[in-house]
Every structure is written in structure tokens, then in C-alpha cells.
Amino acid sequence: MFKVDPSRIDLAREFRAKPFGRHSDELQRILNFFRSDPVAHNFCVVCTRPHQEWALARFRATSREPVDLLGPVYGSLEDAEWDIFKLRWRRHTGQALEID
Amino acid sequence: MIEILGYTDRLAVRPGETIEFKVSRETGAGPYRADIVRLRCGDDRPGGPGFQEELVADAVVNGDYQGRKQEINCGSYVNVPPTAAFNALAGFELSCLIWPTLPGVGEQTVMGRWSGECDEGTGYALSIGSDGKPCLRFGANGRIWRLVFPVPVTARRWYRLTARVDSKTSEARLLCVPLEERWGDHPVVPSSARSSIKVVTETDTPFTIAAHLIRDERRGWRGAGHFNGKIEAPELRDGDDRLVARWDFAQDISGIAIRDTGPHRLDGACINLPTRAMTGHNWTAEVMNWRQRPEEYAAIHFHEDDLYDCAWDTDFTWTIPQTLKSGIYAARLCTGAAEDYVPFFVLPPKGQATAPVAFLASSATYLAYANSHDHYEDPVAERCHGLAVLSPADLFLMQRRDFGLSTYDHHRDGSGSCWSSRLRPILNIRPKRALWSLNADLHITDWLEATGQAYDVIDDETLHKEGLALLANYSCIITGTHPEYFSTAMLKGVASYLDAGGRLMYLGGNGFYWRVAFHEELPGAMEMRRGEAGTRMWTSEPGETGLATTAEPSGMWRHSGYAPQRLVGVGFISEGFDSGSFYRRLPASHDPRAHFIFAGVEEEIVGDFGVFGGAAALELDIVNPKVGTPAHALRLASSEGHSNVYVVAQGEVGANHPGMDGIESPLVRADMVFFETLKGGAVFSTGSIGWAGSLAHDGYDNNISRITRNVLERFIAPEPFAVP
Numbered sequence: 073m074f075k076v077d078p079s080r081i082d083l084a085r086e087f088r089a090k091p092f093g094r095h096s097d098e099l100q101r102i103l104n105f106f107r108s109d110p111v112a113h114n115f116c117v118v119c120t121r122p123h124q125e126w127a128l129a130r131f132r133a134t135s136r137e138p139v140d141l142l143g144p145v146y147g148s149l150e151d152a153e154w155d156i157f158k159l160r161w162r163r164h165t166g167q168a169l170e171i172d
Numbered sequence: 173m174i175e176i177l178g179y180t181d182r183l184a185v186r187p188g189e190t191i192e193f194k195v196s197r198e199t200g201a202g203p204y205r206a207d208i209v210r211l212r213c214g215d216d217r218p219g220g221p222g223f224q225e226e227l228v229a230d231a232v233v234n235g236d237y238q239g240r241k242q243e244i245n246c247g248s249y250v251n252v253p254p255t256a257a258f259n260a261l262a263g264f265e266l267s268c269l270i271w272p273t274l275p276g277v278g279e280q281t282v283m284g285r286w287s288g289e290c291d292e293g294t295g296y297a298l299s300i301g302s303d304g305k306p307c308l309r310f311g312a313n314g315r316i317w318r319l320v321f322p323v324p325v326t327a328r329r330w331y332r333l334t335a336r337v338d339s340k341t342s343e344a345r346l347l348c349v350p351l352e353e354r355w356g357d358h359p360v361v362p363s364s365a366r367s368s369i370k371v372v373t374e375t376d377t378p379f380t381i382a383a384h385l386i387r388d389e390r391r392g393w394r395g396a397g398h399f400n401g402k403i404e405a406p407e408l409r410d411g412d413d414r415l416v417a418r419w420d421f422a423q424d425i426s427g428i429a430i431r432d433t434g435p436h437r438l439d440g441a442c443i444n445l446p447t448r449a450m451t452g453h454n455w456t457a458e459v460m461n462w463r464q465r466p467e468e469y470a471a472i473h474f475h476e477d478d479l480y481d482c483a484w485d486t487d488f489t490w491t492i493p494q495t496l497k498s499g500i501y502a503a504r505l506c507t508g509a510a511e512d513y514v515p516f517f518v519l520p521p522k523g524q525a526t527a528p529v530a531f532l533a534s535s536a537t538y539l540a541y542a543n544s545h546d547h548y549e550d551p552v553a554e555r556c557h558g559l560a561v562l563s564p565a566d567l568f569l570m571q572r573r574d575f576g577l578s579t580y581d582h583h584r585d586g587s588g589s590c591w592s593s594r595l596r597p598i599l600n601i602r603p604k605r606a607l608w609s610l611n612a613d614l615h616i617t618d619w620l621e622a623t624g625q626a627y628d629v630i631d632d633e634t635l636h637k638e639g640l641a642l643l644a645n646y647s648c649i650i651t652g653t654h655p656e657y658f659s660t661a662m663l664k665g666v667a668s669y670l671d672a673g674g675r676l677m678y679l680g681g682n683g684f685y686w687r688v689a690f691h692e693e694l695p696g697a698m699e700m701r702r703g704e705a706g707t708r709m710w711t712s713e714p715g716e717t718g719l720a721t722t723a724e725p726s727g728m729w730r731h732s733g734y735a736p737q738r739l740v741g742v743g744f745i746s747e748g749f750d751s752g753s754f755y756r757r758l759p760a761s762h763d764p765r766a767h768f769i770f771a772g773v774e775e776e777i778v779g780d781f782g783v784f785g786g787a788a789a790l791e792l793d794i795v796n797p798k799v800g801t802p803a804h805a806l807r808l809a810s811s812e813g814h815s816n817v818y819v820v821a822q823g824e825v826g827a828n829h830p831g832m833d834g835i836e837s838p839l840v841r842a843d844m845v846f847f848e849t850l851k852g853g854a855v856f857s858t859g860s861i862g863w864a865g866s867l868a869h870d871g872y873d874n875n876i877s878r879i880t881r882n883v884l885e886r887f888i889a890p891e892p893f894a895v896p
Contacts (some may be wrong), residue, residue: 094751094815094834095816097816097835116548116559117560117561118561118726119562119564121217123218129562135545135549135572136573136584137572149561153559156582
């Protein structure tokens with residue numbers, strides 16, 4: 073079973089610098105792992121202003137139900153990806169990512 | 173919140189023909205404004221080419237209207253009109269075979285003659301209760317009586333369900349027996365009890381299978397209590413054990429008619445596109461197609477979320493003026509700050525071409541993706557696409573499954589969706605939405621407008637109906653970015669066009685991939701089966717890859733002996749939705765035969781820009797001589813540098829193995845290809861959905877735009893191409 077090494081802050085920095093596109097193999101493994109959660113209660117974002125604003129949200133038990141907005145809003149999808157990356161990092165490593 | 177939306181009775185219309193617009197104001201009664209616009213570009217992202225529309229100021233339907241919410245009645249069933257034979261049933265026996273797929277989710281009516289809600293209606297019905305237990309239900313004068321079988325049914329298992337009522341004693345008997353015993357089964361015995369109420373039915377109530385009915389003020393009746401699963405061989409006998417009706421679902425499988433083989437010929441009809449040609453209880457696996465042994469395909473799979481036609485009232489109609497230019501149009505609906513665009517295609521007059529080139533709108537593919545949920549419901553979606561980004565339309569459709577599914581979706585019972593229909597609002601065939609489907613294709617019309625090229629618009633469904641005749645008058649046909657779904661008639665039409673010397677610009681990726689069919693009796697209904705291979709969100713059940721409408725094998729065209737490479741030189745190899753890349757020219761791009769393509773293009777790397785991060789993006793195609801790329805085809809350029817989100821498509825390899833991603837596998841690339849055909853024709857293929865997303869870069873002055881323009885100018889020139 074794959075586990076995220078919490079000491080590999082360099083991989084988190086790599087993602088922060090370039091959330092989309094070609095990644096190192098080690099980062100890609102983390103992304104594949106993070107992005108394997110089932111839909112139930114998984115994170116998503118809701119576009120609240122077209123091309124300008126996205127809100128952090130979470131699915132309920134099924135995707136037939138409304139999603140719940142969690143509060144944070146972002147000015148770019150890159151920021152949203154990064155915030156959720158940090159949330160998952162904490163969940164899977166037990167440690168917060170202390171980088172912006 | 174989606175406040176207003178609509179659809180038309182047709183997607184393609186010609187001058188002189190009339191199109192109907194049907195609108196629902198989801199917030200209730202109130203005014204709205206409608207205007208006809210010509211769509212040029214739907215990409216409203218900052219930094220993109222920008223949303224561009226042109227008001228058809230003299231359209232007589234432009235104006236203010238009074239709207240209201242219009243309802244949708246989804247869910248499939250069989251309706252048998254009321255008849256005297258049903259009236260005389262003092263005692264009776266109901267029986268059928270069932271293969272339930274969603275037991276325990278609400279009370280689901282298997283068959284009967286019932287009007288009203290389950291708990292207050294009138295009539296008799298067999299059902300599966302909300303606890304999964306079979307049930308015989310009587311209703312009269314506001315009273316309900318139930319006889320419940322104590323053993324709940326299990327999903328995806330065949331049972332014989334029988335209920336008998338003695339008219340003299342009012343004794344009722346109910347039995348549900350699995351057709352094959354399994355380990356752990358316990359013996360079952362019939363449940364019986366004396367009914368406390370006398371069975372009555374209302375003489376105008378139809379007999380139904382897979383639902384019961386509720387009176388509807390506007391339409392007479394609507395289905396309710398839909399059964400999810402297969403039903404086979406429903407039968408009704410009277411109190412003296414004489415056959416009243418025995419419906420044989422193995423007859424007329426390709427249509428909507430349901431044939432009664434009993435003495436009264438009480439034929440019925442399918443409502444809302446249940447899936448026919450389903451394997452029955454007796455399927456032997458000796459045949460894989462219903463045409464060979466229809467008696468083994470005597471089951472119909474019903475779903476509560478099937479939908480053919482919203483059947484909304486028409487708000488306004490428009491007869492297309494003879495002078496209206498061919499193009500992609502929409503009715504722009506506005507109420508307050510809310511808006512919707514209801515698109516349609518205005519074709520040139522039949523038999524005429526008003527421009528040398530036609531853009532072939534991929535209406536079959538648009539239908540395949542219609543109202544899809546897969547971009548957040550598919551378990552691998554986030555790994556392929558990144559974070560699920562939900563638009564207002566997504567949030568709306570998540571809870572409004574009555575708007576019907578795409579062929580990418582699963583029904584609520586987990587089975588794959590085989591049907592799509594255009595007779596409903598389709599929220600992802602719209603401008604200002606994700607750059608996919610119609611909205612991505614508007615990049616092509618935008619580029620044609622920007623370059624001053626006159627063009628006609630034609631579409632898949634009309635190609636299916638008219639074949640070569642639709643194409644024959646054009647010097648060149650341009651495809652959309654993703655012409656993925658083709659019927660046999662469509663494919664033959666394009667192949668015949670090329671054989672006759674036509675020129676084809678395939679400006680997309682993953683084209684000509686799935687084999688589909690259109691319903692002969694229900695306009696706008698398209699059927700497909702995912703088969704057992706190919707990049708797909710669901711897999712057909714064993715034996716169910718044959719289309720009900722035509723009995724053709726569905727699935728990949730490649731498996732019907734017509735790989736995309738045979739038509740356009742390239743075929744699907746990989747997809748990734750993170751970031752695109754560029755093409756690098758190959759020696760063949762300097763071949764004299766290709767000089768016209770690269771005239772004025774000095775760069776060796778092309779397409780390293782665009783809305784997708786590169787012109788080679790999203791879904792990619794490559795050559796493969798083994799399955800049809802012509803030997804003389806020039807592979808002009810190939811993309812490189814794709815990420816490891818891209819992997820070699822499952823249908824292209826015998827077994828998954830390490831080294832299949834975009835970093836390691838040399839197969840993960842898009843090939844740009846040119847070749848000459850018979851009688852002076854030619855094909856140019858880009859092998860990438862993302863190509864059109866680069867056309868507008870730098871004010872349409874870039875090497876992708878230049879290459880596209882070079883090809884188009886040569887393709888509409890009369891000089892024939894010579895096969896080398």
C-alpha cells in the first residue's frame with residue numbers, strides 16, 4: 073500500500089509550482105493516491121463566478137445529493153488544487169504542510 | 173441555480189422548415205425574453221477568443237413570452253391500452269419472470285392495472301415492496317390490501333413471480349421462486365390470504381408493465397412506481413385459467429411495439445426507451461446477438477431514469493427564412509439575470525451547397541455526452557481530469573435525473589445507459605460551458621468566421637438520414653473536434669464521399685470510434701452498447717453488445733472491421749486532461765506532396781500554445797497501418813512531451829503493463845497525417861481534440877491556424893490530388 077512520506081516537502085513544492093501538466097514520477101504517485109478517494113464525501117469545487125471564483129465543497133454520501141460548501145473560496149483553480157492537496161496531505165500523513 | 177432552459181423538436185432545420193421551441197421557467201410562471209442569435213464562438217474565458225454571437229434582429233419570434241415550469245415524466249414502462257378484456261377480471265393470475273436490479277428502493281410496480289399512488293390507488297398490481305419483498309396489491313375506494321411474500325428478492329437474479337386470485341373465495345396466493353437454486357437458499361412456499369377488499373379497476377385505466385399509472389391533467393396518464401430491472405414473459409389469465417394476454421418481448425425487438433400472443437391481441441407500446449434485446453432467463457451464451465435467437469432475448473430492462481421525450485408544450489415556432497445563412501444558431505432565453513442558449517443547426521436548402529466547405533456538427537457525439545455525470549461520478553475521473561469542478565448545470569443535473577442520462581452514465585440501478593435523446597434540454601450542448609462537444613467545436617466556426625471563409629453547417633443526424641447526398645456538393649468537409657460516434661449510414665456516407673473524390677479535414681481526436689444507431693420510429697433517439705473493450709465508463713453485460721435497433725454489433729468500430737485509421741489514417745491511442753503539448757515536424761512534412769500544408773511555416777515545432785496548453789491535447793490519435801492507415805499516408809508531425817496522466821488506451825493493448833504512460837510510451841502522441849484518396853480526393857487529420865483550441869491564438873496568426881488555412885485552401889481548390 074502506497075504511503076506518502078511526510079518528509080518529501082520537495083514534492084509538495086513541485087506541485088505548488090506546477091499543479092497541471094507533467095510531474096515527476098514521485099509526485100504523480102502522490103497525486104494518483106490523493107485522487108483515488110471515492111466520490112462519497114470527497115472534495116470538489118463549485119464554480120461560483122464563471123472563470124473567477126471557485127468554492128471548496130464536499131460531496132455527500134452520493135452524487136445525487138447537493139454538495140456542501142465548506143467555506144474557502146479561490147480565485148484560481150490552481151489555488152483550489154493546492155488547498156485540497158494540503159488538506160489531503162494532512163489527512164494521509166497526519167502532518168500539516170507549513171508552506172503556502 | 174438554473175432558472176430557465178429549453179429544447180427544440182429538432183437539432184437540424186432547413187430554410188422553409190419550422191422548428192418548435194419548448195421552454196421551462198424552472199422558478200415558476202413569469203416572463204422571459206427570447207431572441208434568435210447566430211453563434212460564432214462559445215469560449216467566454218478571459219484571455220480566450222471570447223464569446224461571440226450575432227443577433228438575428230429580424231427573426232419574427234424575437235420577443236417577450238410568458239413562461240411556466242414544465243414537468244418531465246421519466247421512467248420506462250409498457251403501456252397497454254384499456255380494453256374490455258381487462259374489465260372482466262373478477263379472478264385472475266398474473267405472472268412473469270423478473271431480474272430486479274434495485275430492490276429495496278421504493279415500491280416498484282412489476283405489472284398490473286393500477287391508477288393512483290401505491291398507498292391510495294385503485295386496481296391490482298404485482299410489485300416489489302420498498303423492503304424488497306414481492307407484493308400483491310389491491311386498491312378500492314381508498315382502501316389498500318397487500319399480500320406480501322416473506323422472502324425479499326436479490327438483485328440480478330431471475331425469479332418467477334406469480335399471483336393468483338380466486339373470484340369465488342377472494343383467496344389470493346403469491347409465489348416468487350428463483351429460477352436457479354443457489355447455495356444458502358431456503359425452500360419457499362406460497363403466501364396466501366383472503367383479500368379483505370374486492371378487486372375493482374377503472375375502465376379507462378391501461379394495463380402497464382414495469383410501472384403503474386397516475387392520472388395527469390395534461391397528458392392523461394403518467395408512469396409512477398417504476399420497476400428497475402428486466403422483465404420477461406408477462407402474462408395475464410382470468411379466473412378460469414384462460415389466457416387473456418401473453419406479451420412476447422422477443423417480437424419486434426427493434427421497435428417500440430409490444431406484441432400480445434394471446435387471443436385478444438392486446439398489443440402495447442414501450443414508453444421512454446427501455447432497453448430491449450436483453451438476455452432472457454434462457455440465454456445460452458451460444459449466440460451473442462438477438463437476431464440469431466430472439467427467443468433468448470425476450471427480456472426488456474426498464475429503468476426509473478429512462479427518458480425519450482420531455483413532451484413539453486411548445487412556446488413558439490419559427491419557420492426558417494429562405495435567406496437565413498447556414499450556421500449554428502440558438503434561441504437565447506433570458507429571465508432576469510438568468511439565461512439559456514438553445515442551439516440548433518440551420519442547414520442549407522436540401523440538395524444545395526451555399527459554400528465550398530461544410531462543417532459537420534457532431535450531433536451524434538453531442539447526444540452521446542448529453543447531460544453526462546461521468547466527470548464527477550466516474551471513480552477515476554479525478555485521476556484523469558484533476559479536481560471535480562462543478563458548474564451550476566452540474567449542480568442542477570445531480571439532483572434532476574429526470575433530465576435523462578448520457579451514454580457515459582450508469583442508471584440508478586448501476587446498469588449502463590444505452591440510449592440518449594435530443595428531445596430534452598441538454599445542458600452541455602451549450603456555449604459558455606466546458607470546452608467540449610459543441611462549445612469546443614465553436615472554436616472551428618470562430619476560426620472560419622475570423623478567416624472570412626464561407627461555410628455551411630450540416631450535422632450527423634442528417635448525414636445518417638441522407639448519406640452521401642448531404643456531402644456530395646461540397647469540395648471539403650470539416651469535422652468537429654471529437655466526432656466519436658458514428659452510425660453505419662454515417663460512416664458509409666463519409667467513406668463514399670472520399671471514394672468520390674471528396675476532401676476531409678478531420679480536425680479532432682478519437683473520431684469514428686463507437687458504432688451507434690438511430691431509432692427508426694423515434695426521431696432523435698440514439699442507441700449504443702459499450703461492448704467489452706475500448707475506453708468506456710461501463711461494459712455491456714454478456715451477450716448484450718448487439719443494438720436493439722439494428723442488431724448490428726455495437727462497441728468499437730475497430731471491432732466491426734472498420735478502424736478509424738481506415739477512413740482518416742489515424743485512430744485513438746491515449747487521453748489526458750491535464751495539459752496539452754506540441755507537435756514536432758517529421759521528415760514527411762518536407763515531402764513535396766506536403767509543401768502546400770506547411771507553406772509559410774518555418775518552425776519545426778508547431779502548436780506549442782493554445783487554450784489546452786498545446787494543440788495536441790485531451791484525446792490523441794496515431795497511425796496504425798495494421799488496421800488501415802494507407803501505405804502512402806504522410807505522417808507529417810507527431811506530438812511529444814505528454815504527461816503521465818496520459819496512458820495508452822486500454823483497447824489498444826492486450827494487457828496492461830508498466831511503461832504505458834506519456835513519459836515512457838512512444839505510443840502516447842498525436843500524429844498529423846495527410847494522404848490522397850481516389851478520384852482526386854484527400855484527407856488531412858490532426859489526431860487531437862485540442863487542435864481547434866489553438867486556432868485563435870495570437871489573433872488567429874499562428875502556425876496551427878496557418879496549417880489549417882493552407883489545407884483548407886488547397887482542399888477547396890478544384891485541382892485533383894494524384895495518388896503517388
